[in-house]
Amino acid sequence: MTLTQRTLRLFVYVLVIVTGAAICAALAMRQTQQHVLSEEARRASDRLALYANTLHTLIERYRALPAVLALDTEIRNAVRAPLGEQAQASLNRKLESINGAAHSSSLELMDRHGVAVGASNWRNPKSYVGNNYGFRPYFLQARAKGTGRFYAVGVTTGIPGYFLSNAVLDDDGEFMGAMVVKLEFPTLEREWAQDDDLLMASDAKGIVFLANRTDWRYRELQSISVEDRADLLSTRQYDKKPLSPLRSRVLQRFGPGSHLSRVEAPEGSAEYLWQSQAMPDESWTLHLLRKPVSVNEDIRNAGLAAASLWLMLVFLGLFLSQRWRMARLRERSRNELERLVEERTRDLRTAQEGLVQSTKLAALGQMSAALAHEINQPLTAQRMQLATLRLLLDQGRIEDACQALALLDQQLTRMAALTGHLKTFARKSPDGLRERLDLANVVDQALLLLDTRLREEQVECVLHLARPAWVRGDAIRLEQVLINLLRNALDALRGQPHKRLEVRIEARDDQWQLSVIDSGTGIAAEHLPCLFDPFFTTKPVGDGLGLGLAVSYAIIHSLGGQLTARNGDDGAVFSFSLANDFLESEP
Numbered sequence: 065m066t067l068t069q070r071t072l073r074l075f076v077y078v079l080v081i082v083t084g085a086a087i088c089a090a091l092a093m094r095q096t097q098q099h100v101l102s103e104e105a106r107r108a109s110d111r112l113a114l115y116a117n118t119l120h121t122l123i124e125r126y127r128a129l130p131a132v133l134a135l136d137t138e139i140r141n142a143v144r145a146p147l148g149e150q151a152q153a154s155l156n157r158k159l160e161s162i163n164g165a166a167h168s169s170s171l172e173l174m175d176r177h178g179v180a181v182g183a184s185n186w187r188n189p190k191s192y193v194g195n196n197y198g199f200r201p202y203f204l205q206a207r208a209k210g211t212g213r214f215y216a217v218g219v220t221t222g223i224p225g226y227f228l229s230n231a232v233l234d235d236d237g238e239f240m241g242a243m244v245v246k247l248e249f250p251t252l253e254r255e256w257a258q259d260d261d262l263l264m265a266s267d268a269k270g271i272v273f274l275a276n277r278t279d280w281r282y283r284e285l286q287s288i289s290v291e292d293r294a295d296l297l298s299t300r301q302y303d304k305k306p307l308s309p310l311r312s313r314v315l316q317r318f319g320p321g322s323h324l325s326r327v328e329a330p331e332g333s334a335e336y337l338w339q340s341q342a343m344p345d346e347s348w349t350l351h352l353l354r355k356p357v358s359v360n361e362d363i364r365n366a367g368l369a370a371a372s373l374w375l376m377l378v379f380l381g382l383f384l385s386q387r388w389r390m391a392r393l394r395e396r397s398r399n400e401l402e403r404l405v406e407e408r409t410r411d412l413r414t415a416q417e418g419l420v421q422s423t424k425l426a427a428l429g430q431m432s433a434a435l436a437h438e439i440n441q442p443l444t445a446q447r448m449q450l451a452t453l454r455l456l457l458d459q460g461r462i463e464d465a466c467q468a469l470a471l472l473d474q475q476l477t478r479m480a481a482l483t484g485h486l487k488t489f490a491r492k493s494p495d496g497l498r499e500r501l502d503l504a505n506v507v508d509q510a511l512l513l514l515d516t517r518l519r520e521e522q523v524e525c526v527l528h529l530a531r532p533a534w535v536r537g538d539a540i541r542l543e544q545v546l547i548n549l550l551r552n553a554l555d556a557l558r559g560q561p562h563k564r565l566e567v568r569i570e571a572r573d574d575q576w577q578l579s580v581i582d583s584g585t586g587i588a589a590e591h592l593p594c595l596f597d598p599f600f601t602t603k604p605v606g607d608g609l610g611l612g613l614a615v616s617y618a619i620i621h622s623l624g625g626q627l628t629a630r631n632g633d634d635g636a637v638f639s640f641s642l643a644n645d646f647l648e649s650e651p
């Protein structure tokens with residue numbers, strides 16, 4: 065994946081996370097706002113029910129009044145026939161006192177044509193008495209159904225009020241007139257005005273006739289039909305009061321009669337929680353409008369909480385997916401590793417098998433080379449001794465021939481010992497023999513074997529041998545080591561102007577140290593580390609096998625010693641130490 069693609073992917077991730085957080089916050093804020101609003105609406109609705117109940121109780125209290133008065137004899141007589149002046153005055157006073165006692169706004173009695181024959185406000189210049197209210201619905205309703213009710217602005221007084229009427233019947237049940245009580249609600253409106261909420265009552269046509277704010281009164285909540293308008297004119301319900309529409313738009317509904325609306329209110333456009341409750345007895349609807357409380361902090365907190373929750377979930381998801389991916393990666397790496405290990409193991413096993421095979425072959429080669437190496441030397445010596453023997457016999461020197469034969473016998477014994485020793489090898493007995501022997505004698509034997517060559521090559525031989533130097537070991541094998549070292553020294557001395565060979569045996573602590581020092585070529589620094597490796601040789605092919613030092617090293621090592629090589633003052637120094645066998649050594 066390129067850098068641009070990665071940046072783009074990162075950008076998309078960030079965008080999704082941020083957008084998700086914003087959507088969550090917005091949804092939570094909306095939800096909280098709705099919850100807060102509907103809670104508020106529920107509270108407003110409870111309050112509205114309380115108002116409706118109060119109003120209903122108030123009206124109910126007066127409902128019986130005209131019904132009771134319609135049964136009164138004096139009142140019935142007053143509408144039965146035209147009244148005399150005195151009777152009229154008496155009726156007016158009676159109505160006046162009852163009105164005062166009942167705390168109603170006014171009481172009036174109408175004859176069968178709707179003309180007020182008596183009224184509690186008879187003293188008032190704008191008294192009802194003598195006026196015809198036959199067009200008013202409350203009169204018409206009383207005549208038709210026995211009772212009537214009508215909220216209207218008084219055509220005479222101009223004061224709005226609720227008219228409750230009851231028919232006055234004669235003994236035969238014939239309509240003679242109507243008894244009307246008028247209720248005004250100034251106290252109610254005053255009480256309502258204390259409230260922070262807006263309270264209104266609208267009639268069946270949707271016209272607000274009662275409100276605790278003056279500007280909201282005589283407003284049309286819905287458009288008025290042509291018939292209704294005609295009806296308003298004929299009943300003069302709101303008489304000269306100008307009606308104007310109250311425009312509103314529902315923003316959100318919470319339930320029947322409960323919504324959030326934007327209202328083009330007289331004091332300006334505003335949002336209101338609008339609760340409505342029907343008053344079926346009066347065919348009215350009571351309204352409560354409340355400005356929604358600002359709960360910005362709660363809404364903001366809800367938004368923040370939702371965004372945080374979203375982010376938490378996102379990060380948890382990312383964390384889990386990352387862990388899953390890591391686990392999968394680990395699993396894959398483990399499988400890969402296992403596969404590699406298996407593959408390598410298989411390769412190694414194959415390689416090892418090959419190695420074992422080649423090691424076997426190498427060992428075989430090494431063994432054959434060692435055998436040839438060890439047997440060649442005595443065979444050459446023996447050939448020379450046989451030639452000497454033939455010469456002696458030719459000359460009839462029997463005595464000397466016997467001596468030479470003894471020497472030959474000695475050589476053969478040594479070879480037999482060597483093959484015996486090789487058998488020991490074959491039997492895998494690395495320790496071999498452990499006899500007590502004098503190291504100086506071993507040196508003598510080895511020098512004796514190489515005597516011819518030493519003399520031929522005119523080598524100055526210097527010996528510093530501590531005698532006896534008792535050690536524990538295998539004489540034949542130690543002699544083999546010495547012959548190897550001496551022969552190598554002689555090889556190194558070849559062609560040197562001054563040929564000096566020194567053999568030393570010195571006591572070092574509890575050990576005997578044997579050194580072979582020559583004045584030869586010395587050892588090249590780069591050859592020092594690999595001197596004892598099998599088949600390491602610097603000699604021409606056919607001359608050296610590179611086994612002498614390897615075999616010697618192994619022999620000394622098996623006797624518990626260490627063979628080392630270094631460069632001396634003018635040649636090489638090879639030395640090894642073996643533990644002093646004190647047991648019977650000289651003090």
Ligand code: ADP
Pocket residue numbers: 548552553556582584585586587595600601602603607608609610611612613614636
């Ligand atoms: P080989 O004699 O068949 O080469 P060796 O294991 O006996 O095998 O010797 C290994 C090599 O060590 C020789 O080829 C020679 O380079 C080096 N070396 C051994 N002894 C001496 C010595 N005295 N002086 C210098 N080089 C030596």
